[in-house]
Amino acid sequence: MARKILLHDIDVANLTDFNVYRNLGGYTAVEKMFKNFTPDQLTEEVKKSGLRGRGGAGFPTGLKWSFLDKKTDKPRYFVCNFDESEPGTFKDRHIGQLNPHQLIEGMILGSYALGVRTAYVYIRGELFYVLKIIEKAIEEAYQNGFLGENIKGSAYSLDLYCQPGAGAYICGEETALLESLEGKRGNPRIKPPFPAVVGLYGCPTVVNNVETIASLPWIINNGAEAYAAIGTEKSKGTKLISACGHINKPGVYEIELGLPVEEFIYSDEYCGGIRNGNKLKAVIAGGSSVPILPAELILKTAKGEPRLLSYESLEEGGFETGTMLGSGGFIVMDDTTCMVKSLLTYARFYHHESCGQCSPCREGTGWMENILRRIDTGKGSMKDIDLLVHIAKHVEGNTICPLGDAAAWPVASAIRHFREEFEEHIKLQQCRFTK
Ligand SMILES: Cc1cc2nc3c(=O)[nH]c(=O)nc-3n(C[C@H](O)[C@H](O)[C@H](O)COP(=O)(O)O)c2cc1C
Ligand code: SF4
Structure with a gap:
């Protein structure tokens, strides 16, 4: 069994309750922090x-x-x-919903290291039920002296607020998030300057993901070396993978980085294989924004080595034959999946979620959706395939924020690996899978 850093107590009843979390050793990392670390030493520990x-x-x-x-x-x-809000990614809500104090403890550790007096949890608007859980946990942390003035008798004080967004995917991009937190429309900012210099209200700011922050208590309790001993050379520790699609056991899994993809898909400890004994066709390994890979390239690299769930292994081969770990949203497709239709679903999403600030993204996402719909409804021509590739190429790298890249990569990779299927769809003027 893989070691658990993030989900070790996740099945304990009433874990959202302060006393239950505390009795399992919760908030001891904060006590250790005051005893053993200056803010700079804590930053060094996280680096290590x-x-x-x-x-x-x-x-x-x-x-x-x-x-x-x-x-x-x-x-x-x-x-x-x-x-x-990334399609296929549903791991952070698992922590927020089931173990909110782990996140709050991580927020205290990070805030102390950064010399922060006021911190925020910016939560997606649709996750209102999770917001309520986090707000209750914040209140308990105040009542027990872990938030507020002079935490546990120390000279350090911290206020923590939870703020819901209004449900726009783009507000996950960190500068759009800061705009939204300031009460404005969530448009990404041009960088530089980066948030570390000009962030929230024009002040130095660090934005981190829920899972990143929730990993901190374990690191401080067990030491940087213990964390670095797990995983591979460039991918340390554990990672939450939210697995969905055509597998027998969809869910959120904590893996030690470096786990072979094949084991993750087929073993009973994780996804339990493909539904109905079907064949694996393709996987989007890191949330909908990363390149899709066909079965042979997600199970083995182009060099023939087993593909691992690690940053470096998934990137092996660049975008020609590789992909990215991304946020860990693992979308599995079996051999009944129509590539044109699934790509159209993603294109529609990115078009809808583009904030519209820059023309390559605003226009390009719409063009890609329209062309894919044309092909899907049997009205496409062979020229449309190269047109899609052309548009994707001109969106990529030419926008203010990476949403443009995120819209372009799935299109470019699906055509790179499944071109024949697009051609067949156009020739037949309908879908082979639903005809
Ligand atoms: C369109 C878009 C959406 C994003 N959505 C999220 C998100 O929902 N959660 C998140 O942590 N990072 C998201 N990111 C990445 C953030 O900009 C940022 O890199 C991240 O929050 C930094 O935290 P980390 O260093 O702990 O990964 C998104 C990026 C883009 C371009
Ligand atoms: S790339 Fe798209 S989402 Fe990002 S700033 Fe430009 S228009 Fe907005």
Whole structure:
């Protein structure tokens, strides 16, 4: 059985209750923090652990913290990104709903390291039931002296607020999130300057993902070296994978990074194989924004090595034959799946969620959706396939934020790996799977 860092107590009854969490050793990392670490030492400890951001980009967490502008006398902010709207990704709500104190404890640790007096959890509007759970847990943390003035008799004080968004996917992009938190329309900002220098209300800010923050108590309790001993050279610790699609056991799984993809899909400990004994056709391994891979390339790299659930193994081969770990939203498709139709679903999503600030994304996402719908309804022509590739190429890298890339990569990769299926759809003027 894999070691559990994030989900070790997840099945304990009433874990959302302060006393239950506390009796299982909760908030001891905060006590240890006051005894053993200065803020800079805590940042160093997180750097040593090798923890990488779990929101999608995989940026090293301690390094990100060290970029925070500490020369200015402006206040600093720490913000938890709980927007979680990426199709296929549903891991953060698992923590928020079942173990909110783990997240709050992580927020205290991060805030202390960054010298922050006020911190926020920005939560997706649709997760209102989770917001209520977190707000109750915050109240309990105040009542028990872990939030507020002079935490546990120390000189350190922290206020923590939970703020819902209005349900826009783009508000998960960290600068759009900050705009939204300031009460404005959630449009991504042009970078630089980065939030570490000009963030919330123009002040130095760090934004981290829920899972990243929830990993901190274990790291402080057990030490950076213990965390770094789990995983692979470039992918340390454990990762939550939300698995969905045509598998026997969809759900949220905690894996040790470096687990073979084949074991994850077929073993009973995880996905339990493909439904109805069907054949695996393709996987989107890191949430809908990453390139799709056909069965042969998700199980083995182009070099013939077993593909692992790690940052470096999934990236092996670049975008020609590889993909990304992203947020860990693992979408499995069996051999009854129509690639045109599933790609149309994603294209429709990105078109709908584009904030419209930059023309390649605003227009390109709409064009890609329209062309895919044309092909799907039997009215496409062969020229449409190259047109899609052309549009995707011109959206990628030419936009203010990575939503443009996220819309382009699934299109480019689906055509790269399943071109014949698009051609067949156009020739037949209908879908082979539903005719
Ligand atoms: C369109 C878009 C949506 C995003 N949505 C989320 C999200 O819901 N949650 C999240 O943590 N990061 C999301 N990100 C990534 C954030 O911008 C940011 O990199 C992340 O919150 C940083 O946290 P980490 O370093 O702990 O990963 C999104 C990025 C983009 C471009
Ligand atoms: S890439 Fe799309 S979502 Fe991002 S800023 Fe431009 S228009 Fe908005």
